[in-house]
Amino acid sequence: MKARIIVTLKRGVLDPQGKAVRGALSNLGFNQVKNVRVGKVIDVDLNGVEDEAQARALIEDMCRKLLANPVIEDFSYTLEDE
Amino acid sequence: MKARIIVTLKRGVLDPQGKAVRGALSNLGFNQVKNVRVGKVIDVDLNGVEDEAQARALIEDMCRKLLANPVIEDFSYTLEDE
Numbered sequence: 001m002k003a004r005i006i007v008t009l010k011r012g013v014l015d016p017q018g019k020a021v022r023g024a025l026s027n028l029g030f031n032q033v034k035n036v037r038v039g040k041v042i043d044v045d046l047n048g049v050e051d052e053a054q055a056r057a058l059i060e061d062m063c064r065k066l067l068a069n070p071v072i073e074d075f076s077y078t079l080e081d082e
Numbered sequence: 083m084k085a086r087i088i089v090t091l092k093r094g095v096l097d098p099q100g101k102a103v104r105g106a107l108s109n110l111g112f113n114q115v116k117n118v119r120v121g122k123v124i125d126v127d128l129n130g131v132e133d134e135a136q137a138r139a140l141i142e143d144m145c146r147k148l149l150a151n152p153v154i155e156d157f158s159y160t161l162e163d164e
Contacts, residue, residue: 032131042118043100
């Protein structure tokens with residue numbers, strides 16, 4: 001089973017990288033861009049996990065223990081059968 | 083209109099960050115993890131763009147000019163009305 005995890009900064013947390021990207025887009029003439037936030041996407045291949053409930057439990061555990069910082073980040077994920 | 087852009091490394095491009103995450107997960111006891119790839123997610127708020135075709139053209143232009151490196155990265159995106 002495969003999982004795609006999206007880790008984004010919580011609302012209200014400053015995002016200097018997003019601000020820099022917004023500035024660069026603006027310099028390139030993309031004046032329609034109001035706001036930019038940058039996060040991470042983590043694609044995980046799970047071996048020998050066929051059960052969706054088990055996969056969900058594993059992914060959430062990984063996010064809490066390593067992949068996301070719960071103080072400043074939120075995570076969401078989607079699962080996909082191979 | 084809002085867009086969520088996902089930028090991932092192309093197949094075959096080495097991903098040391100993904101390898102490091104995989105090692106760290108393995109050290110934490112997540113032995114089911116076979117492979118990890120890390121990419122970027124970029125959330126863009128577009129101002130005054132109501133037409134979907136126009137939004138698609140803009141986002142693809144941004145990706146080609148700044149957000150993704152076409153030599154080693156692929157991008158995909160989803161649009162969402164506000």
